[in-house]
Amino acid sequence: MYFSNKIVLITGASSGIGKALALELAKQQAKLILTARRAEVLAEVQEECLQYTQHCKLLSFDLTDSAQIAPKAAEALQLFGGLDVLINNAGVSQRSPVTDTAPEVDRQIMEINFFSAVNLTKALLPHFVKQGHGHIIVMSSMAGLMGFPLRSAYSAAKHALHGFFETFQTEQPVKDLHTLIVCPGRINTPISLSALTGSGQQHGKMDDGQKNGIPADKCAQIILRAAEKKKKLIKIAKEEKILLAIKRVLPSLYYRIAHKAGMKP
């Protein structure tokens, strides 16, 4: 098993895809460091993981508090004495049109979806460069490859991740440091519940898209296989792949379909 004994830090491990990744990695006997803000929920995930692996530690903090990034990264490196895999997974979605979204909400969405991944990666990079190997997995979205209604700042943040991490892939500071950008379509997780409205409130509804989405455990398995194969980018999606193909060959149709499919929150 590829991840056996590897030390893996997962952000956003209290829920959804992050939790599913934690469980899959626990089954492969990885040494896990799980992070998120809600310590009590994270402790429940830890308990589940400990049924499969003996090694699962927690580090709960708010990734948007930039002052905490360096000390928490240093603490993470101490927990098992190193790090092999960083999974930048934490994120918050959006359900509001551009016309109704406060600028502070745009910034909040950029902070968690873009800057937190950049800041944490930079804090851990000296370790990876010195070590000479490792994996960085970055959770983007199909909304990082095309715009979709009610997700302007979210889509912008995910597009920004591509600009940043694709550049990083071209720079490749050490040969054996592999970066994978993951673009899921709709996955069955509670992400729509915590998605932000234009005033910064939580949307609070489980959307049909999420309810009928790809199961999170299947998504996690695909991500880990792609990382093992050292892929650079993967799409885990159904209809969204078709929409992206339409955008490339017939852009005018993409705008109409996306508008029709996405304007209702």
Ligand SMILES: NC(=O)c1ccc[n+]([C@@H]2O[C@H](COP(=O)([O-])OP(=O)(O)OC[C@H]3O[C@@H](n4cnc5c(N)ncnc54)[C@H](OP(=O)(O)O)[C@@H]3O)[C@@H](O)[C@H]2O)c1
């Ligand atoms: N589900 C989908 O359809 C879908 C599609 C495309 C891309 N994605 C991406 O996949 C990733 C995981 O999403 P998910 O569907 O699993 O969502 P989720 O179930 O809502 O999980 C989001 C995770 O992020 C953590 N988080 C949010 N804000 C945080 C903060 N300020 N500091 C630390 N942790 C924070 C949450 O933990 P706490 O609340 O405990 O902090 C939670 O563990 C995200 O990057 C998302 O954009 C999801």
